[in-house]
Amino acid sequence: xxxxxxxxxxxxxxxxxxxxxxxxxxxxxxxxxxxxxxxxxxxxxxxxxxxxxxxxxxxxxxxxxxxxxxxxxxxxxxxxxxxxxxxxxxxxxxxxxxxxxxxxxxxxxxxxxxxxxxxxxxxxxxxxxxxxxxxxxxxxxxxxxxxxxxxxxxxxxxxxxxxxxxxxxxxxxxxxxxxxxxxxxxxxxxxxxxxxxxxxxxxxxxxxxxxxxxxxxxxxxxxxxxxxxxxxxxxxxxxxxxxxxxxxxxxxxxxxxxxxxxxxxxxxxxxxxxxxxxxxxxxxxxxxxxxxxxxxxxxxxxxxxxxxxxxxxxxxxxxxxxxxxxxxxxxxxxxxxxx
Amino acid sequence: xxxxxxxxxxxxxxxxxxxxxxxxxxxxxxxxxxxxxxxxxxxxxxxxxxxxxxxxxxxxxxxxxxxxxxxxxxxxxxxxxxxxxxxxxxxxxxxxxxxxxxxxxxxxxxxxxxxxxxxxxxxxxxxxxxxxxxxxxxxxxxxxxxxxxxxxxxxxxxxxxxxxxxxxxxxxxxxxxxxxxxxxxxxxxxxxxxxxxxxxxxxxxxxxxxxxxxxxxxxxxxxxxxxxxxxxxxxxxxxxxxxxxxxxxxxxxxxxxxxxxxxxxxxxxxxxxxxxxxxxxxxxxxxxxxxxxxxxxxxxxxxxxxxxxxxxxxxxxxxxxxxxxxxxxxxxxxxxxxx
Numbered sequence: 078x079x080x081x082x083x084x085x086x087x088x089x090x091x092x093x094x095x096x097x098x099x100x101x102x103x104x105x106x107x108x109x110x111x112x113x114x115x116x117x118x119x120x121x122x123x124x125x126x127x128x129x130x131x132x133x134x135x136x137x138x139x140x141x142x143x144x145x146x147x148x149x150x151x152x153x154x155x156x157x158x159x160x161x162x163x164x165x166x167x168x169x170x171x172x173x174x175x176x177x178x179x180x181x182x183x184x185x186x187x188x189x190x191x192x193x194x195x196x197x198x199x200x201x202x203x204x205x206x207x208x209x210x211x212x213x214x215x216x217x218x219x220x221x222x223x224x225x226x227x228x229x230x231x232x233x234x235x236x237x238x239x240x241x242x243x244x245x246x247x248x249x250x251x252x253x254x255x256x257x258x259x260x261x262x263x264x265x266x267x268x269x270x271x272x273x274x275x276x277x278x279x280x281x282x283x284x285x286x287x288x289x290x291x292x293x294x295x296x297x298x299x300x301x302x303x304x305x306x307x308x309x310x311x312x313x314x315x316x317x318x319x320x321x322x323x324x325x326x327x328x329x330x331x332x333x334x335x336x337x338x339x340x341x342x343x344x345x346x347x348x349x350x351x352x353x354x355x356x357x358x359x360x361x362x363x364x365x366x367x368x369x370x371x372x373x374x375x376x377x378x379x380x381x382x383x384x385x386x387x388x389x390x391x392x393x394x395x396x397x398x399x400x401x402x403x404x405x406x407x408x409x410x411x412x413x414x415x416x
Numbered sequence: 417x418x419x420x421x422x423x424x425x426x427x428x429x430x431x432x433x434x435x436x437x438x439x440x441x442x443x444x445x446x447x448x449x450x451x452x453x454x455x456x457x458x459x460x461x462x463x464x465x466x467x468x469x470x471x472x473x474x475x476x477x478x479x480x481x482x483x484x485x486x487x488x489x490x491x492x493x494x495x496x497x498x499x500x501x502x503x504x505x506x507x508x509x510x511x512x513x514x515x516x517x518x519x520x521x522x523x524x525x526x527x528x529x530x531x532x533x534x535x536x537x538x539x540x541x542x543x544x545x546x547x548x549x550x551x552x553x554x555x556x557x558x559x560x561x562x563x564x565x566x567x568x569x570x571x572x573x574x575x576x577x578x579x580x581x582x583x584x585x586x587x588x589x590x591x592x593x594x595x596x597x598x599x600x601x602x603x604x605x606x607x608x609x610x611x612x613x614x615x616x617x618x619x620x621x622x623x624x625x626x627x628x629x630x631x632x633x634x635x636x637x638x639x640x641x642x643x644x645x646x647x648x649x650x651x652x653x654x655x656x657x658x659x660x661x662x663x664x665x666x667x668x669x670x671x672x673x674x675x676x677x678x679x680x681x682x683x684x685x686x687x688x689x690x691x692x693x694x695x696x697x698x699x700x701x702x703x704x705x706x707x708x709x710x711x712x713x714x715x716x717x718x719x720x721x722x723x724x725x726x727x728x729x730x731x732x733x734x735x736x737x738x739x740x741x742x743x744x745x746x747x748x749x750x751x752x753x754x755x
Contacts, residue, residue, distance in 0.1 A: 092488065100715070148751045152749040157742075159437060377439040381432050389732065393731070396505050396727075399504065405491055405494070409496065410488075410491040410496055
């Protein structure tokens with residue numbers, strides 16, 4: 078077992094004042110701890126984006142129409158979205174999985190899979206968003222992608238999402254599973270104004286109250302009632318990635334809500350995770366705290382989703398790996414180490 | 417003239433909620449403003465490291481002996497230092513210029529130049545560290561490197577330093593030129609303990625008092641008295657880079673003290689700069705404020721120097737450039753833009 082202290086001891090032998098690379102050293106320690114080696118690998122790597130729609134948009138909880146989900150799936154697949162561009166820049170393979178949008182299957186594309194469990198979740202304000210069976214099917218879609226990533230030799234994976242309205246289920250899950258107060262758990266998502274915010278807060282508050290009463294008795298049903306298909310798939314992806322000991326970069330608020338689900342269903346899932354950033358969504362920091370994760374880009378105020386925050390961390394992870402693998406030691410450089 | 421508002425307007429036409437990439441969008445705006453184009457370039461790029469020694473180490477203001485400067489120059493040139501490793505990882509060309517170490521010239525190396533003005537500065541606690549003539553020679557060494565970078569077609573440049581003891585002159589310059597109180601301007605550098613700190617504070621306080629009385633009458637002499645050869649070279653590099661309208665990534669506290677010198681001698685030099693990070697040195701934030709620069713990696717607690725902070729920003733600059741150049745617009749993706 079390679080401990081954090083072992084790794085720091087190694088870092089302190091390298092030609093720099095101890096600790097002087099600050100959080101880059103923290104990142105190296107985390108990466109080496111997860112991979113249990115002083116020679117961590119960050120290539121090849123893959124970002125898996127899960128897309129789905131949400132019945133709760135009928136409540137007016139979002140600024141964008143549900144049709145945008147499918148248009149954005151096409152845009153991502155065609156290479157024009159922020160995630161497409163950042164995946165190329167960071168040399169990260171990108172694939173998109175439709176686990177439940179309202180749109181049709183796209184034609185065959187190398188970076189796209191159609192694994193639809195159903196066309197959108199139900200409206201969680203009036204009924205359970207997903208049945209236990211649907212939730213478990215979506216979980217299995219995510220699990221499959223983690224298994225494929227491991228089989229394809231990926232050393233680092235990340236997962237992101239596209240789903241208009243999905244900050245509402247994410248807020249529900251943050252409140253339900255990390256005890257984040259509703260007024261903090263509910264944020265502006267991708268652009269809610271004050272009246273949208275008021276509706277969103279009312280929806281989340283009611284749904285969480287109902288789910289909380291069932292959480293101890295039937296946890297999966299309680300979670301499924303306020304979740305979404307891409308969130309369930311993300312949770313399954315994280316659980317299986319942790320079982321395979323893949324290094325996982327965690328994206329923003331929605332992905333973190335899925336990590337809360339995964340951690341609840343399979344404790345220690347978060348132990349393979351590196352939190353990329355703290356997003357602008359106020360509940361995100363609290364959810365990361367509950368997982369014991371410290372975000373690296375913590376003042377970047379991102380709120381796009383699509384795995385974009387995780388992709389920005391990729392080159393910094395490369396830098397952390399290079400430092401610990403390639404720097405000379407004081408001994409090798411002929412310098413008396415500083416005590 | 418391409419204004420920040422023009423650039424934001426363009427960013428808002430791309431397929432993402434307006435502003436949702438947070439500080440990555442701020443970085444894109446800054447980059448496009450400096451280059452005056454919506455198609456900014458970040459390659460090729462070069463990091464120039466200036467190295468020199470400091471007579472003030474005789475006062476016991478540092479935890480490391482002066483001999484380490486030259487050993488680290490060798491280590492950087494040989495590829496084993498943090499800066500060497502990060503330059504490789506980020507595909508940044510690296511060259512080291514000895515502008516005044518105590519060590520001998522190294523053998524011929526592609527990434528090394530010997531441009532020694534003198535073997536170390538004088539002890540600023542007892543006399544002027546540099547004469548005006550020496551200061552101007554070092555400035556010219558830096559200017560030459562910016563001209564060479566421009567001639568070589570570099571689109572982004574950065575400059576860093578190696579010099580045991582150089583946080584003492586940097587603290588003097590931050591106090592002198594940005595009115596940073598001495599107790600904030602003096603930090604632990606690369607590892608000072610409490611007794612070293614007390615000596616450093618006394619040295620800086622006395623030197624700044626003396627320099628301040630001359631600053632308005634003979635500014636270059638006042639600055640030279642508390643500067644260092646690599647700091648002067650950095651200042652010259654920045655001034656000439658600004659004249660050439662190169663995009664400059666600013667590194668840590670020492671480089672920022674040189675930027676204060678450059679801005680004093682040539683106003684608007686900072687207008688081509690992007691501040692990479694806010695280092696652990698407490699005076700750094702105040703010096704950046706004085707230059708009107710906002711650091712991107714502001715919680716990374718780095719204190720190594722050697723250009724390492726600037727190198728970490730390079731891939732994030734690539735990401736910012738890619739976003740604005742390569743993302744699809746709402747029109748192109750067939751999505752009605754959100755008002």
